[in-house]
Amino acid sequence: MGHWAALAAKRATRTIPIVMGAIGDPIAPGLVSNLAHPGGNITGFSSLLGEMEAKRLDLLKEIVQHLSHVAVLVNPTNRYTGPALQHVRVAAEKLKVSLRVHEVRDPTTLDSGLDSLTRERSDALLVLADPFLLNQRRRIAQVALKIGLPSAYSYREHAEVGGLIAYAPNFGDLFRRAASYVDKILKGAKPADLPIEQPTKFELVINQKTAKALGLTIPQSVLLQATQVIE
Numbered sequence: 001m002g003h004w005a006a007l008a009a010k011r012a013t014r015t016i017p018i019v020m021g022a023i024g025d026p027i028a029p030g031l032v033s034n035l036a037h038p039g040g041n042i043t044g045f046s047s048l049l050g051e052m053e054a055k056r057l058d059l060l061k062e063i064v065q066h067l068s069h070v071a072v073l074v075n076p077t078n079r080y081t082g083p084a085l086q087h088v089r090v091a092a093e094k095l096k097v098s099l100r101v102h103e104v105r106d107p108t109t110l111d112s113g114l115d116s117l118t119r120e121r122s123d124a125l126l127v128l129a130d131p132f133l134l135n136q137r138r139r140i141a142q143v144a145l146k147i148g149l150p151s152a153y154s155y156r157e158h159a160e161v162g163g164l165i166a167y168a169p170n171f172g173d174l175f176r177r178a179a180s181y182v183d184k185i186l187k188g189a190k191p192a193d194l195p196i197e198q199p200t201k202f203e204l205v206i207n208q209k210t211a212k213a214l215g216l217t218i219p220q221s222v223l224l225q226a227t228q229v230i231e
Contacts, residue, residue: 026057043191
């Protein structure tokens with residue numbers, strides 16, 4: 001479940017056990033105060049999407065020669081965005097890359113955000129994890145390709161519709177592990193005693209069709225990390 005669903009469940013009960021499947025950041029929205037000892041009736045798994053935004057920026061740096069300006073598409077209404085964007089800013093400073101942040105929260109602001117992308121001509125595009133932006137993935141990928149922007153995303157579905165790369169935890173593995181927590185709780189374990197665990201399996205999806213359309217050659221160092229290459 002997303003953090004919004006987990007928050008709704010938390011408001012509904014303080015006694016019924018709640019197991020989170022893949023929350024980007026369980027602490028920022030106030031779901032738990034401690035990963036090792038969550039306390040209360042909530043436990044589960046974190047996808048660490050915020051921390052992984054830095055890795056996506058690293059991948060763009062490897063792929064795009066002379067990367068200096070990166071456009072970042074974010075939804076400011078998502079509580080995940082603030083902490084995730086901070087990770088990106090720290091990574092950008094280390095890589096000596098400047099960021100141009102575009103806030104979009106609905107179809108209207110997406111229109112203006114994509115128009116801004118077209119006008120400013122950055123070197124690449126980073127799209128932070130968000131349900132609305134995931135829902136608009138095809139349109140975002142099409143615009144990025146049209147204006148020649150290599151793009152990196154948080155969900156494989158973005159790469160499947162034309163985004164250049166997607167780097168993320170293996171969500172299937174996280175949900176299977178969440179089922180093991182449900183089993184433990186049904187057998188008597190208390191959610192308060194089960195630590196919030198982190199992903200151990202990751203996937204990098206590369207769309208070679210998009211790379212060729214952009215005139216890019218994906219470095220061998222990046223290809224070797226791929227779990228799937230879309231030809």
